[in-house]
Amino acid sequence: MGHTDSVNSETPLTRAEQKERTRIALLDAALRLLERRSFGSLGLREVAREAGVVPTAFYRHFATMEELGLALIDDSFRTLRRMIRDARAEPLGYDHVIRQSAEILVRHVHAHRLHFRFIARERSSGVPALRQAIRTEIRLFSSELATDLARFPFLDRWTTEDLGVLATLIVNTMVSTAEEIIDAPSGRPEIEQAIVRRAEKQLRLIVLGVPAWRSAEARSDTAEPSENQPA
Amino acid sequence: MGHTDSVNSETPLTRAEQKERTRIALLDAALRLLERRSFGSLGLREVAREAGVVPTAFYRHFATMEELGLALIDDSFRTLRRMIRDARAEPLGYDHVIRQSAEILVRHVHAHRLHFRFIARERSSGVPALRQAIRTEIRLFSSELATDLARFPFLDRWTTEDLGVLATLIVNTMVSTAEEIIDAPSGRPEIEQAIVRRAEKQLRLIVLGVPAWRSAEARSDTAEPSENQPA
DNA sequence: CCTTTCAGTGAACAGTCGTGCACAGAGTAG
DNA sequence: CTACTCTGTGCACGACTGTTCACTGAAAGG
Numbered sequence: 001m002g003h004t005d006s007v008n009s010e011t012p013l014t015r016a017e018q019k020e021r022t023r024i025a026l027l028d029a030a031l032r033l034l035e036r037r038s039f040g041s042l043g044l045r046e047v048a049r050e051a052g053v054v055p056t057a058f059y060r061h062f063a064t065m066e067e068l069g070l071a072l073i074d075d076s077f078r079t080l081r082r083m084i085r086d087a088r089a090e091p092l093g094y095d096h097v098i099r100q101s102a103e104i105l106v107r108h109v110h111a112h113r114l115h116f117r118f119i120a121r122e123r124s125s126g127v128p129a130l131r132q133a134i135r136t137e138i139r140l141f142s143s144e145l146a147t148d149l150a151r152f153p154f155l156d157r158w159t160t161e162d163l164g165v166l167a168t169l170i171v172n173t174m175v176s177t178a179e180e181i182i183d184a185p186s187g188r189p190e191i192e193q194a195i196v197r198r199a200e201k202q203l204r205l206i207v208l209g210v211p212a213w214r215s216a217e218a219r220s221d222t223a224e225p226s227e228n229q230p231a
Numbered sequence: 232m233g234h235t236d237s238v239n240s241e242t243p244l245t246r247a248e249q250k251e252r253t254r255i256a257l258l259d260a261a262l263r264l265l266e267r268r269s270f271g272s273l274g275l276r277e278v279a280r281e282a283g284v285v286p287t288a289f290y291r292h293f294a295t296m297e298e299l300g301l302a303l304i305d306d307s308f309r310t311l312r313r314m315i316r317d318a319r320a321e322p323l324g325y326d327h328v329i330r331q332s333a334e335i336l337v338r339h340v341h342a343h344r345l346h347f348r349f350i351a352r353e354r355s356s357g358v359p360a361l362r363q364a365i366r367t368e369i370r371l372f373s374s375e376l377a378t379d380l381a382r383f384p385f386l387d388r389w390t391t392e393d394l395g396v397l398a399t400l401i402v403n404t405m406v407s408t409a410e411e412i413i414d415a416p417s418g419r420p421e422i423e424q425a426i427v428r429r430a431e432k433q434l435r436l437i438v439l440g441v442p443a444w445r446s447a448e449a450r451s452d453t454a455e456p457s458e459n460q461p462a
Numbered sequence: 463c464c465t466t467t468c469a470g471t472g473a474a475c476a477g478t479c480g481t482g483c484a485c486a487g488a489g490t491a492g
Numbered sequence: 493c494t495a496c497t498c499t500g501t502g503c504a505c506g507a508c509t510g511t512t513c514a515c516t517g518a519a520a521g522g
Contacts, residue, residue: 044480054502125355162432201393202396212442253470287470287513
């Protein structure tokens with residue numbers, strides 16, 4: 001008696017459309033459950049139930065839960081990349097860079113709260129395969145930022161390694177900020193404002209260290225004098 | 232036929248001693264399982280089995296898994312506090328502060344790998360109660376650091392808020408570093424050295440921004456000129 | 463010494479889990 | 493129109509889960 005209206009109840013659809021629809025229903029169901037639980041504790045049956053689908057239907061889309069998890073990571077980072085494209089597209093007011101970047105981050109975190117929460121949560125916890133995949137993506141993101149940074153004053157003659165150091169520091173700060181925004185009680189705008197305000201200050205502090213960087217490297221006493229280039 | 236040698240097989244012990252021993256066996260078992268899995272996906276039976284104890288014995292020590300988790304947090308932060316005490320006890324070579332702090336961090340992460348892994352993993356993921364508890368502890372740690380920082384040059388006349396900004400930035404960097412060290416493949420010392428080296432550079436960069444801080448605050452154009460005090 | 467306490471046992475419960483299998487029935491191709 | 497494809501269904505299975513209960517036997521207390 002298999003009735004097809006478990007996910008859809010609209011006009012007749014092509015087969016591929018209907019299948020994609022169920023797939024998305026499964027992904028969304030998982031994402032929804034992940035608001036309160038961790039991925040590792042999620043069950044195949046649980047997700048199927050939440051999606052309004054029988055457990056065995058799950059296998060038509062994913063061979064295992066881990067596979068669904070990787071699909072979720074794909075989707076999540078797709079939205080994150082969109083955010084970065086947005087950031088690059090903006091005029092970039094030069095000394096408003098920090099404020100603008102923070103604003104973009106906040107906007108996207110709100111627009112794709114579930115995706116960001118998923119990434120933030122599974123970044124350090126749970127299933128090794130997912131953790132690995134997320135770390136790789138973030139690392140890739142950092143090195144993209146590093147090449148972007150190389151076009152700023154003072155930074156144009158930095159070592160690749162030093163640019164990486166700076167980029168990672170900035171990314172880490174952004175990630176921490178995103179995590180705090182996600183966990184902030186919604187409907188308490190002043191708390192979120194404080195978080196954003198602090199993030200901006202942190203980024204500003206980091207940027208302030210940039211002009212002084214080289215001299216400090218030269219001051220480094222007992223360290224092996226390897227990678228510092230001559231002025 | 233309840234035999235008592237499931238955990239112990241030594242000389243006769245007092246009742247309290249034996250009970251404490253089993254309690255520790257349960258905590259250690261959980262900690263060991265948490266190397267590969269997340270706390271949320273951990274089962275009472277699983278932990279009891281790993282501890283070499285029958286499931287029902289679990290209830291003699293913890294009413295629920297969440298209670299065991301909170302006990303784990305207690306223990307983990309106890310070792311973390313010991314680390315901080317060590318850090319304060321050292322001579323603090325003044326401009327070797329960064330190198331020394333990093334060294335202490337590395338040493339303790341290795342000595343208490345399981346505790347640090349647990350904290351790192353459950354900090355952002357899984358069971359709300361645990362996440363909450365961990366965040367509170369870290370926040371407390373940050374504000375302690377803030378008051379310590381106030382005794383350094385340049386920092387002695389900073390706002391409380393700005394000190395918090397700086398402290399949080401430093402703590403975040405430390406936490407990220409600890410997470411990376413934990414996940415670094417053991418037996419590859421060069422990878423870990425690279426991580427530590429980057430962490431030191433990041434901290435140095437942050438510190439370099441400190442002397443320039445006030446002026447930048449004054450430069451802040453369209454922002455509301457609230458919390459900056461006159462020089 | 464005898465009695466009490468209580469950490470750990472073992473069997474049993476209702477429920478959930480992942481997975482295999484046969485089958486329905488709507489979309490698709492000839 | 494017919495035959496085929498394939499997504500979703502329904503049922504069954506064994507394994508595992510959290511929790512209950514009455515129990516045992518050694519340490520603790522008088």
